[in-house]
Amino acid sequence: MDNQYDVIILGGGIASMTAAIYTAQANLKTVILEKSICGGLVNTTFKVTNFPSKTEISGQELMEQVRDQVEALGVDIREVIEVDSISLKGDLKVAQTDEGNFSAPVMILATGRKPKALPIGAECEQIHYCAICDGSAYKGKRVLVVGGGNSGVEESQYLLSSGVAHITLIEQMGRLFASKQSQAELRSHGNKVDVHLNTLVEAILTKDGKLTQVQLKNTETDTVTKLNIDGIFIYMGHDPQNGLFSEAVSLTPQGYINAGAHMETNIPGVFAAGDIVHKKYRQITTAMHDGTIAALSSADYIRKIQHKI
Ligand SMILES: Cc1cc2nc3c(=O)[nH]c(=O)nc-3n(C[C@H](O)[C@H](O)[C@H](O)COP(=O)(O)OP(=O)(O)OC[C@H]3O[C@@H](n4cnc5c(N)ncnc54)[C@H](O)[C@@H]3O)c2cc1C
Structure with missing residues (x-):
């Protein structure tokens, strides 16, 4: 019934x-x-x-x-x-x-x-979509934020305010799309933040299922870099x-x-x-x-x- x-x-x-x-x-x-x-x-x-x-x-x-x-x-x-x-x-x-x-x-x-996932199909426990829900696990740690719109930039600030030690923010296009005010607030954190434009996640490297590094590619210069990272927060729409x-x-x-x-x-x-x-x-x-x-x-x-x- x-x-x-x-x-x-x-x-x-x-x-x-x-x-x-x-x-x-x-x-x-x-x-x-x-x-x-x-x-x-x-x-x-x-x-x-x-x-x-x-x-x-x-x-x-x-x-x-x-x-x-x-x-x-x-x-x-x-x-x-x-x-x-x-x-x-x-x-x-x-x-x-x-x-x-x-x-x-x-x-x-x-x-x-x-939220959209990374197009490379990678998933592991250290990939997140919500800073408020999962950010507290990254106090004193290094985090990659994917996406330079309002969400990515504002959530980066939230992560820093909740104790994340360093953020690398990447954006696939040649500029950030967040409001000027949010961008200025993010940049006021100085060397706690690195911003990479024209950059994509090419691969996620794990050991025993745990995230260790990300491989990033600059699509303008074709340069590939590996970063030691503890967590990834994705804001790609x-x-x-x-x-x-x-x-x-x-x-x-x-x-x-x-x-x-x-x-x-x-x-x-x-x-x-x-x-x-x-x-x-x-x-x-x-x-x-x-x-x-x-x-x-x-x-x-x-x-x-x-x-x-
Ligand atoms: C990062 C971010 C910040 C934002 N900030 C603001 C802001 O400051 N001010 C503002 O006005 N708006 C803001 N927005 C927009 C606002 O959050 C959305 O417009 C609003 O949440 C839409 O509400 P909704 O009920 O349509 O959808 P949702 O909030 O997405 O709710 C849909 C619900 O449906 C459930 N659901 C989905 N599929 C199923 C299923 N198959 N079975 C059962 N349940 C299901 C989901 O679990 C979810 O709980 C923000 C959005 C984002 C992403």
């Missing part, structure tokens, strides 16, 4: 939790299916300084407050749940999970994005997390959901919200905007199918 709801929300980031506040307040029985813990990418943001009403707040604290609000409204929050597959055909949308099947007339897709619905839902060539003005997808009863949607600006507030509209559209859809309007 399926667990029956009015609305299933796939993913538990800020887009999802905003949608859940609205669906719960519309008296729709709502479940959030989150493969990790609620909060998504915002959990990994050290300082959020652009959220209205909060001059400065840690991303984790902000997400805990939102999660508490969602839980208090009676939303069923299922974390660390594995969604094996989803079926979007027919009147009932179904999620097959390791906790059984969940079904509802509406599903909101809010699965966000995940993100890929949409669309694996569960890439066949069924209309996506852009880059893999983002084509959603309409009411966050509807090509499938009746399936809505989308947040970073997984094709759009120009991906921020907490824009994810909240999408979540709000997806939830209100869901309520409208359910009203219509109930009254067969």
Whole structure:
């Protein structure tokens, strides 16, 4: 027997939790299916300084407050749940999970994005994507940061502030793309930071499965260097997390959901919200905007199918 709801929300980031506040307040029985813990990418943001009403707040604290609000409204929050597959055909949308099947007339897709991995396919325990989550293991150590955008430069500063001894930051293009202010702040750390432009990771060298060195290549000069390094933090952009619905839902060539003005997808009863949607600006507030509209559209859809309007 399926667990029956009015609305299933796939993913538990800020887009999802905003949608859940609205669906719960519309008296729709709502479940959030989150493969990790609620909060998504915002959990990994050290300082959020652009959220209205909060001059400065840690991303984790902000997400805990939102999660508490969602839980208090009676939303069923299922974390660390594995969604094996989803079926979007027919009147009932179904999620097959390791906790059984969940079904509802509406599903909101809010699965966000995940960081891109190194294209050389290397993985080891010392490769990370989140300085806040994993940076504390590198106090007094040497770290390579890959990516010269805002994320790479700002997370480098976070790593230095949490005690990392030295950072080598590499960028594959000929300049950094972070804001001028972030670049200036990073350079103020003097000889604790080396920046290499036009540089790629060519190989990861390990001993007994543990990272020992990286091999870097300067693509302008073809020079290859090896660096002793304790950890690597990667900030090379993100890929949409669309694996569960890439066949069924209309996506852009880059893999983002084509959603309409009411966050509807090509499938009746399936809505989308947040970073997984094709759009120009991906921020907490824009994810909240999408979540709000997806939830209100869901309520409208359910009203219509109930009254067969
Ligand atoms: C480094 C960095 C710093 C940022 N700083 C800011 C900032 O200061 N201010 C700001 O406004 N924005 C910031 N952003 C952008 C902001 O974090 C995103 O726009 C926002 O998190 C999008 O929310 P979301 O809910 O759409 O996606 P996410 O936060 O990515 O949440 C998606 C959730 O879905 C879950 N999920 C994915 N696939 C599945 C699945 N198959 N089954 C179950 N669950 C699944 C994921 O685990 C995740 O929890 C930052 C982004 C980054 C990368």
